[in-house]
Amino acid sequence: MSRTAVVVGSSVAGVRTAQALAAGGFDGRVLVIGAERTEPYDKPPLSKHFLTGVWDASRLALLNGGRADERVELRLGVAAEHLDVAGKQLRLADGTRVPYDVCVIATGASARPSPWAARDGIHVLRTVQDSAALRRDLLRGGEVVVVGGGFVGAEVAAAASGLGCPVTVVDPLVDPMARVLGPRVGPLLTGIHERHGVRTRFGTGVVAIEGTSGGLRVILDDGSVLAASTVVVGIGAVPNDGWLRSSGLDIADGVICDEYCRVQGTRDVFAAGDVARWPHPRHGEHVRGEHWTNAVEQAACVARNIVHQGDPVPYRPVEYVWSDQYDWKIQIAGSPALMSGHHVIGDLTGDRPRAAVAYTDTTGRLGAALTLNWPRALVACRRLLAAAAEFTQAITELDLLADARPTGRR
Amino acid sequence: MPILRADHGACQGYANCVAGASDVYDIDDDGVVVLLKERVPEEERQRVEEAARSCPVSALTVEGG
Ligand SMILES: Cc1cc2nc3c(=O)[nH]c(=O)nc-3n(C[C@H](O)[C@H](O)[C@H](O)COP(=O)(O)OP(=O)(O)OC[C@H]3O[C@@H](n4cnc5c(N)ncnc54)[C@H](O)[C@@H]3O)c2cc1C
Numbered sequence: 065m066s067r068t069a070v071v072v073g074s075s076v077a078g079v080r081t082a083q084a085l086a087a088g089g090f091d092g093r094v095l096v097i098g099a100e101r102t103e104p105y106d107k108p109p110l111s112k113h114f115l116t117g118v119w120d121a122s123r124l125a126l127l128n129g130g131r132a133d134e135r136v137e138l139r140l141g142v143a144a145e146h147l148d149v150a151g152k153q154l155r156l157a158d159g160t161r162v163p164y165d166v167c168v169i170a171t172g173a174s175a176r177p178s179p180w181a182a183r184d185g186i187h188v189l190r191t192v193q194d195s196a197a198l199r200r201d202l203l204r205g206g207e208v209v210v211v212g213g214g215f216v217g218a219e220v221a222a223a224a225s226g227l228g229c230p231v232t233v234v235d236p237l238v239d240p241m242a243r244v245l246g247p248r249v250g251p252l253l254t255g256i257h258e259r260h261g262v263r264t265r266f267g268t269g270v271v272a273i274e275g276t277s278g279g280l281r282v283i284l285d286d287g288s289v290l291a292a293s294t295v296v297v298g299i300g301a302v303p304n305d306g307w308l309r310s311s312g313l314d315i316a317d318g319v320i321c322d323e324y325c326r327v328q329g330t331r332d333v334f335a336a337g338d339v340a341r342w343p344h345p346r347h348g349e350h351v352r353g354e355h356w357t358n359a360v361e362q363a364a365c366v367a368r369n370i371v372h373q374g375d376p377v378p379y380r381p382v383e384y385v386w387s388d389q390y391d392w393k394i395q396i397a398g399s400p401a402l403m404s405g406h407h408v409i410g411d412l413t414g415d416r417p418r419a420a421v422a423y424t425d426t427t428g429r430l431g432a433a434l435t436l437n438w439p440r441a442l443v444a445c446r447r448l449l450a451a452a453a454e455f456t457q458a459i460t461e462l463d464l465l466a467d468a469r470p471t472g473r474r
Numbered sequence: 475m476p477i478l479r480a481d482h483g484a485c486q487g488y489a490n491c492v493a494g495a496s497d498v499y500d501i502d503d504d505g506v507v508v509l510l511k512e513r514v515p516e517e518e519r520q521r522v523e524e525a526a527r528s529c530p531v532s533a534l535t536v537e538g539g
Contacts, residue, residue, distance in 0.1 A: 080527060087520055108530055128532060132523070357490055360528050386488050386530075393487060393505070439487030439505035446493050470503045 074098025077337025206293025
């Protein structure tokens with residue numbers, strides 16, 4: 065009898081799981097249920113090439129009609145509302161019941177909503193509609209205030225500045241990137257905005273936002289007021305796990321899984337992407353990823369563990385995130401914030417440095433890395449991290465790479 | 475035999491392909507993908523397709539049956 069795999073969530077984690085099931089030998093039906101009506105699309109360009117208009121919506125498509133894609137059935141524009149674990153079925157918002165043999169939860173996250181009263185002219189950024197609406201306002205011109213100096217905020221600031229808008233980034237932390245990179249290296253990236261002519265008000269919180277689109281006032285906790293045509297609030301994401309509350313599953317800022325990404329307390333339910341929280345051996349605790357590569361690697365792991373039920377593999381990735389800001393290509397592997405020391409390779413000076421920061425843990429191994437405008441070093445660092453290489457060996461290898469010069473072809 | 479293709483213009487050097495299949499994909503000093511092979515045996519298809527699907531800008535394809 066043919067089995068049915070139902071994947072809930074039609075973005076990158078859900079689609080990649082479905083593709084990997086179809087390509088990887090799952091013999092039954094593969095159905096993806098998505099709340100959004102829009103054909104499955106990808107998110108990273110929404111704060112980069114799509115926001116600046118360099119890419120159109122066709123470049124965002126997650127399904128490209130390949131061999132595996134033909135086997136993936138889509139049911140879009142309807143959210144799953146309830147998961148009945150014992151009865152092995154889902155209830156959708158339109159009342160339909162969908163039975164499954166195996167279910168994958170890939171409902172991701174939503175932008176943390178703006179806590180300030182003003183609504184008109186205040187943007188968050190998570191969906192393609194959000195990005196298109198923000199782009200319309202940016203093209204109108206005028207001052208832009210970005211609240212939040214994390215990755216998405218920094219990318220939006222770069223994009224808005226590239227479109228010719230005067231931009232100010234506000235964050236209550238003095239060094240917003242220190243959260244990710246540690247206090248010694250954080251300023252390197254936190255300083256990127258001023259280097260590119262974007263003002264920052266770091267160490268200053270927002271008290272209130274008043275007014276309407278085109279005439280907003282952002283009131284800061286030092287008493288100053290920033291006038292803005294457009295405000296973007298990029299203050300993080302919250303997992304879409306509310307719909308699971310009635311399921312009896314263990315929910316704690318994401319759905320709790322075991323090391324195989326199987327949802328705790330179930331046999332046939334798995335989770336992948338921004339909604340999944342699983343025990344990561346390197347962290348010694350349950351973690352939830354919020355990056356693209358985590359979604360894709362976890363999707364592949366889940367599909368594999370569904371197809372090879374009797375022989376599951378644990379999910380223990382080397383974290384990886386990239387961010388494109390101004391003309392800088394920023395790539396981070398591992399978790400720098402957890403590390404104890406670091407060493408800089410290459411050259412940090414100049415408008416577009418080509419450099420790496422290698423981090424070590426207390427055991428003398430390479431523990432994490434940041435690379436700037438140097439993908440080749442990132443490749444080496446990811447390989448060395450996966451091999452648990454000695455810190456000194458890693459530095460020797462990176463020093464050798466630093467001697468090779470780009471041809472300038474790109 | 476599956477044929478590998480790369481769109482060098484689209485490549486952004488995100489390097490997930492190398493993490494997925496380092497015997498097939500590499501990144502050069504300019505940060506652009508290099509195909510180390512043009513074809514792979516059918517048995518390799520699934521693994522290489524998975525590496526190709528991990529490209530954030532869909533610069534990689536595996537063609538042919
Ligand atoms: C603007 C932006 C830029 C980014 N840039 C980068 C970057 O440069 N590098 C990087 O590594 N990461 C980046 N990320 C993060 C990356 O995009 C996410 O980690 C990734 O999208 C997570 O995928 P996901 O499928 O788990 O969740 P999501 O992308 O959040 O998708 C979840 C999907 O599930 C649907 N859904 C929710 N609830 C239900 C329900 N009850 N029933 C049915 N469907 C439901 C949602 O509508 C959505 O379509 C960026 C994110 C954003 C928003």
